[in-house]
Every structure is written in C-alpha cells, then in structure tokens.
Amino acid sequence: MRRVMLGASEIETSCLGFGCASLGSRVGAREGLRALADAFDKGVRWFDFAPLYGGGRAEEIGGEFLRNRVRSEVQISTKVGLLPSGGGGFGLKEAILPIARSAVRAAPALRKAFKSANVQPARALDLTPELLHESLERSLRRFGTDYVDLYALHDAKPGDVLREDTLRALEDIVASGKARAVAVASSEDTAAAAIAQGRPYTAVQFPTPAPGLSLDGVAAAQSAGFGLITHSVFGVGGALERMKQHMAEKPGFRALVTARARGGDVHEALTQLLLERALTLNSGGVVLLSMFSEASRRQNLALADFEPSAQGSGQRLALDMAVAA
Numbered sequence: 001m002r003r004v005m006l007g008a009s010e011i012e013t014s015c016l017g018f019g020c021a022s023l024g025s026r027v028g029a030r031e032g033l034r035a036l037a038d039a040f041d042k043g044v045r046w047f048d049f050a051p052l053y054g055g056g057r058a059e060e061i062g063g064e065f066l067r068n069r070v071r072s073e074v075q076i077s078t079k080v081g082l083l084p085s086g087g088g089g090f091g092l093k094e095a096i097l098p099i100a101r102s103a104v105r106a107a108p109a110l111r112k113a114f115k116s117a118n119v120q121p122a123r124a125l126d127l128t129p130e131l132l133h134e135s136l137e138r139s140l141r142r143f144g145t146d147y148v149d150l151y152a153l154h155d156a157k158p159g160d161v162l163r164e165d166t167l168r169a170l171e172d173i174v175a176s177g178k179a180r181a182v183a184v185a186s187s188e189d190t191a192a193a194a195i196a197q198g199r200p201y202t203a204v205q206f207p208t209p210a211p212g213l214s215l216d217g218v219a220a221a222q223s224a225g226f227g228l229i230t231h232s233v234f235g236v237g238g239a240l241e242r243m244k245q246h247m248a249e250k251p252g253f254r255a256l257v258t259a260r261a262r263g264g265d266v267h268e269a270l271t272q273l274l275l276e277r278a279l280t281l282n283s284g285g286v287v288l289l290s291m292f293s294e295a296s297r298r299q300n301l302a303l304a305d306f307e308p309s310a311q312g313s314g315q316r317l318a319l320d321m322a323v324a325a
Contacts, residue, residue, distance in 0.1 A: 001043030001304040004284055007227030009181035009202040011149055013075040015279065016304055017046030019231060019288040020062065024054020027292045029061045035292045036065045040074070042301050046286050048229070050079040050154055050185075051139060052122055059142035066143055076143060077205075077229070079154035079185050080135040082122040127153060127160050129169035136178055150229075151179035152205060156186050158193035161201070170200045183227070188217035195224045203227030208278045208287070211243070212323035218281055228285035233278040234271060243270055246323055253322035268299070273319060275303055280316045283308035 002015040018039050023032045036047065049059050059078065066074060125131055136151060151173060153161060160166060161184050170182045183203035184194045191204035204221050208230040221228045234240040247254040247266075261269035278287045291297040 001045075001301075002307065004286065006150075006181070006229075006285065007202055007221075008225050009150070009227050011075060011180060011227070013149075013286060014043055014045040014304075015286065015306075016044055016300060017048055017077075017229065017286040017288040018044050019048045019290045020058045021048075021050075021053045022290065022292065023049075023061050024057030027054075029057075029064070032061055032292060033065055035297065036062075037068075038294075039291050039297060039301070040065075040069065042297075043304055044291075044301075045073065046075045046077065046229075046288075048077045048231075048288050049139075049143075050082065051135060052079075052082040052084060052154065055084050059139055063142050063144040066145060071145060075149040076145070077150040077152065077183075078136075078139045078143075078148050079152045080132055080139075081125055081127055081154035081156055083125060085123045122155070124155065127156060127163075127166055129165050132166070132169045132173065136173060140178065147178050147180065149180045150183055150203060151181075152183040152185035152203075153190075154185050156184055156190050158190050161190060161194045162197055167197070167200060174200055181227070183229075185229075191217055192220060195220055195226055198224075201226070203229065205229035205231065205288075207232040208281065210323075211274075211277065211320045215281065222284065228282050229288060230278060230282045230285065231288035233275055233287060233289060240271070240274070243274070243323070250322060253319075256318060256322050271299065272303070273315075275300065276306060277316045277319055279303065279306050280308040280313055 003012055004015050005012050018036065020032075027035070047062065047065075049062050051059065053059070054061065062076070066076070136148070139148065140146060151170075153166075173179050174182060181202045182200050183205060184190050184201060185205035188206050191206050194201040194204055204226055205228075206217060209215055209218065218228065218230075244267075247257055247270075257266060257270050257273065260273055275287075275289075289296070289300050291300055
C-alpha cells in the first residue's frame, strides 16, 4: 500500500485509514476485530478512534486489536471533546447489542430500525487542560498502550484551538511522549484556525469536500505543510444520493460515470470515482474509510496502490466540473 508522511508530524503511515466510528455499536467486537486484522494484513496502518465511538467501546476493542500487534507498526489516532450522551459506560443497551445484531441478520427488514437505534448523540465537553490530560489517560488505558500517534480536538470551535491554556496543555502532552502529534478533527473553519496558529498543531482532519465545492481548506493545509486526514469520501448528509440525482439531471456527469462503469454497476463506478477523487485531492495524507464489511474492504483496498497523477487530477477536475455545470 502507498505510504505517506503526515506533514510535519513526521508520522509515516498508509494512505488509507480505517474509520472506527461504528466499532462497538453497529459492529460487534468479534466482527470488528476480524475486519481490523484483515485490513492490517493488507497494509492499512492508520486506525481512527474517539471516546465517542461505539457508544464508548471502540477504544477498548481497539486495545484488543493492539495486543496482537507490534505497537510501532500501527498508527492510532484518538480524540477528546465528545462523549456519548449517556456518558459512554457499558450498560444494558451495550449488553443486548449482540442479541440485536443476531436478530437483524435473521430479519434484514429490521436493519434500518437497528441503525436508527444505534445513533449515538454526542455530548460536548469543555476543553479544559484537565480534560485534555484526563481523557488521554483514559484512552491510553483502554488501548493498553503508553502513547497514541495523533491526539485531536474533536468537533472543537475555532476559539477553542487558540486558547492559551489549551495550547500549553497540548504542548505538555507532546513533550511527555503520550502523543506523537496533536491536531484538530472538526470543520474546515476550525482547521483554518489551527493552521494559522501552527505548532503545537501539525495535522488537521475534516470531511472530504464534495464535488463542486470549494477546495480552499485542502489547499491551505497542504500549502502550510500540515498533515491532512480527510473522511466522508462519499459525502456528509446524503451527498452520495445527491451524486446519483446529478446523474439524472446533468448529462455530462452521467456520461462520465457511465463511461467508467463500462456497462457494469453504475453505483460501484460512482463510488470508485469518488474514492479516486479523494485520494487525488489528499495525495500526501490519509483518506479515512469505514471498512467493516468485506465488500467495502475489497473495493477500498483495490485502490490501495492508486498513484495520484496528472491523469487522476484531470479526472478529478472533470468530475467537479461535471457536477458544477
């Protein structure tokens, strides 16, 4: 798999990252561990966690995964600032999740209701220096390790990243060796504030801009030498469905996608185009994907050695222009 150096953080990792938001909630521990192991065996080295994920269980399951790996061969990212609204404890809801999943497998019609029931409303926390240190210590215990590779402010506001006490706490965390680098995982506005600030921040994480939207955030991170992690390749808020709608309304866009499908599955061609676009946009960083299903891993990892090129950039531009037309 193609390797990247994550900006000034000097962290070398895989160009594809594994997003673990549903690990422990919609995806059970056994299924999740199999998926993580398979992705690792195929070259994925970046694994993205947060205390919020999986109703508070994702990091614990991540710790099980780490126990069977050489620590230096896995890059772990986690965050601070959001928790499940219930506090993230392991209670009755978490205990019955395996039973509920079995019922869904037996009756696929229940899948939509199950997914809705597992939405984890987030509870935002005040990003005090005490929280930054304490949350990291809890994450380290759950992972069973003494450091994470990246520690990010989760869904922070621009003002949060510039507070003097926040900056000093993050500097102390990096100096302690408990995080190799610190970042923000939020909106492009917050990323812009971190980029303007510079150190201690060396990386930013935000959604992949949908085709036709401004790429200023990507350009700002790259020109400043920041590590860039992008997610939501297939769009936030139903953007993939909007892409399908564009196919019905915009002949140029439809022609581009159908030509790529070559008589095959148009949906698969569209998702592949969007993934190649994301890899071209963020050619020097990490593109996060959820790869828990075997089908998604197969499709995503098929592009693991995708080399962004002049041809790829031209195709990305054609895709954006076809959407904007």
